[in-house]
Amino acid sequence: MSSLLHVENLGVTFETAEAPVHAVVEASMTIEPGQRVGLIGESGSGKSVLARAFMQLDSRRVTRFASGSRIDLDGRDVLSLPESDLHHLRGDVVSMVFQNPMHSLNPSFKIGTQLRSVLQAHRKISRRDATGRIVDALKAVDLPGAEQLVHRYPHELSGGQRQRVLIAMAILCEPKLIIADEPTSALDVTAQDTVLEIMIRLSDEQNIAVLMITHDMGVAARFCEVVNVMYGGRIVETADVRTLFSRPAHPYTAALLAATPDPARAEQEFRAIPGTQQSRLGVSSLACAFVERCPFAQDVCRNAPDMVPLGETHKAACHFAGELPLDRATPSP
Amino acid sequence: MLRTAAPYLRFFLILWIVVTVVFISLRLAPGDPAVLLLGPTAGRQDVAENLADIRERYGLDRPMIVQYGIYLTDIVTGDLGNSNRSDRPVIGLIATAAPVTINLILLSILVAIPIAVFLGMTAARYRNSPYDITVRGVATLAMAIPSFWIGLLFLNFFAISTIWLPASGYAPLSEDPLGFLRHMLLPVTTLAIYLVGTLTRFVYTETADTLEQDYITVSRAMGIRPRSLLFRFAARNSLTPMIIVVGVEIGTLIGGAVIVEEVFGLPGLGRLLLNAVLGRDYPLVQGCVLAITVAVILLNLLAEFIYRRLNPQAAE
Numbered sequence: 001m002s003s004l005l006h007v008e009n010l011g012v013t014f015e016t017a018e019a020p021v022h023a024v025v026e027a028s029m030t031i032e033p034g035q036r037v038g039l040i041g042e043s044g045s046g047k048s049v050l051a052r053a054f055m056q057l058d059s060r061r062v063t064r065f066a067s068g069s070r071i072d073l074d075g076r077d078v079l080s081l082p083e084s085d086l087h088h089l090r091g092d093v094v095s096m097v098f099q100n101p102m103h104s105l106n107p108s109f110k111i112g113t114q115l116r117s118v119l120q121a122h123r124k125i126s127r128r129d130a131t132g133r134i135v136d137a138l139k140a141v142d143l144p145g146a147e148q149l150v151h152r153y154p155h156e157l158s159g160g161q162r163q164r165v166l167i168a169m170a171i172l173c174e175p176k177l178i179i180a181d182e183p184t185s186a187l188d189v190t191a192q193d194t195v196l197e198i199m200i201r202l203s204d205e206q207n208i209a210v211l212m213i214t215h216d217m218g219v220a221a222r223f224c225e226v227v228n229v230m231y232g233g234r235i236v237e238t239a240d241v242r243t244l245f246s247r248p249a250h251p252y253t254a255a256l257l258a259a260t261p262d263p264a265r266a267e268q269e270f271r272a273i274p275g276t277q278q279s280r281l282g283v284s285s286l287a288c289a290f291v292e293r294c295p296f297a298q299d300v301c302r303n304a305p306d307m308v309p310l311g312e313t314h315k316a317a318c319h320f321a322g323e324l325p326l327d328r329a330t331p332s333p
Numbered sequence: 334m335l336r337t338a339a340p341y342l343r344f345f346l347i348l349w350i351v352v353t354v355v356f357i358s359l360r361l362a363p364g365d366p367a368v369l370l371l372g373p374t375a376g377r378q379d380v381a382e383n384l385a386d387i388r389e390r391y392g393l394d395r396p397m398i399v400q401y402g403i404y405l406t407d408i409v410t411g412d413l414g415n416s417n418r419s420d421r422p423v424i425g426l427i428a429t430a431a432p433v434t435i436n437l438i439l440l441s442i443l444v445a446i447p448i449a450v451f452l453g454m455t456a457a458r459y460r461n462s463p464y465d466i467t468v469r470g471v472a473t474l475a476m477a478i479p480s481f482w483i484g485l486l487f488l489n490f491f492a493i494s495t496i497w498l499p500a501s502g503y504a505p506l507s508e509d510p511l512g513f514l515r516h517m518l519l520p521v522t523t524l525a526i527y528l529v530g531t532l533t534r535f536v537y538t539e540t541a542d543t544l545e546q547d548y549i550t551v552s553r554a555m556g557i558r559p560r561s562l563l564f565r566f567a568a569r570n571s572l573t574p575m576i577i578v579v580g581v582e583i584g585t586l587i588g589g590a591v592i593v594e595e596v597f598g599l600p601g602l603g604r605l606l607l608n609a610v611l612g613r614d615y616p617l618v619q620g621c622v623l624a625i626t627v628a629v630i631l632l633n634l635l636a637e638f639i640y641r642r643l644n645p646q647a648a649e
Binding site: 055057087088089090091092095096098100103104105106107108109117118121122153155166169170 | 644
């Protein structure tokens, strides 16, 4: 079975007035059909840029892809597709759910009109059939009163309802992949739960692969089968969710897990990772992305490590992968 | 109850304030209408009686507060009085002149809106391109150049150096459509240039702002084509507020019409008002200002009404 998405050595650089920003460096990842994959990392680690590159959402005028970069999506070589073909890809093969549902729907158009425009961008479909399909999609995301909802304006809906409308929009054309960029961060806990529940069910029922971008370990643990950890523009570790949480191999992953508050041990201090992420403005660094903050850093870390395979799906970009005394019980020094 | 009545109360309050301010400022301005009416002979001894006659006939000899009272009562009963200078009813004079001004302003708006919408939206779409920079530069220039100067340039080129177009006068649309167009072309262009400048800049800002909204990115991520994104979706977001701006600009346009009508010799409301002011024709000035104020307020209410209809969120 061939992969739905295969990304190899992807480098994304933004040309700015001052200097180029190396947002993503040598990233490789794979998503199988129907698979739920996580992309976790702190703000500015390059997760969104990486995911947006899959559908070429950032303007090509200011974005440069490193030579040797490759994105294969559903048998298409995305980086060589002309802009006019990308419209067929977006919303049809791959769609996206964004972070802020309050700003993601056009305030001037009814829900039904907005959903229909997406459907009509990809399918030759009569108005009546379109409405039927839209009502089905709204029902699939558990929105009650779907028939009336199409006549409503976005401001008449709550944040959780709007996010469900946006998920309905994302599944409207039966895509193979949905990129979900922190879809729950702007929602309250109850709505978060509903949205995750719906996305898991849709992924299972319709065999839709989902790339879940999040910095919430709880969301990753609950939702994903495989998790990619990103830091400083690089993917530093990939593992199935069980392995990642029990036996992390990269010092950054371990520190990230240790920084997650554990309600069972409320008395403990909040363990932040010391230092800050390095700027990626200017010349691209050859060192390991985490070298400045890593408690185990050695001279050899001045050269970026390759991905070290550790198991069937487990690999980590660390010179000492598998050799360091890392696990959740060990607090990061 | 109070909320539904509020717009009407506001309407009458503004009307009363304007009417009163005009009444007071006219009487504070130097120049005696009776003297102006009699012309150069007014200083002679034998016409002093005439002067008193005129003052009595037009009620100018009464205390100002009484004049004000009579004036308000007349307005309420729909009587704007007769012109001091021509003795014709003010209402009739306004009714003759108003269509010229209405046509002038309406045509300017109809010409300016499509141009401004196209230029503003495309400039915002290709932001910071040479095209965008040119459009914005020209729009600023169009806004900044005074109408009377453009008007005179046009006159000089199209009507004096060449005789392609008439320099002055007016022909009613119903009687002579071609003549109407020939007389209107230069005045409309002059007034529209200013409006294109203002509106282009407004549409540009609104569209540039809209295109940066999250929902546009979402539509893009869903495969909506750029053209439909701009002209179908972003258009409604960024053009709805333009209705309000056009409403506000009506006042400025009437001011512009005064100048343009004078330059091109159009017998419109602006010219009527200007001559009435110069001749201290109190009833006519008051009548013109009243008509213009009512028009401006009504058009702004209309603009607000349309805006509320198009913007579902403002409707609540």
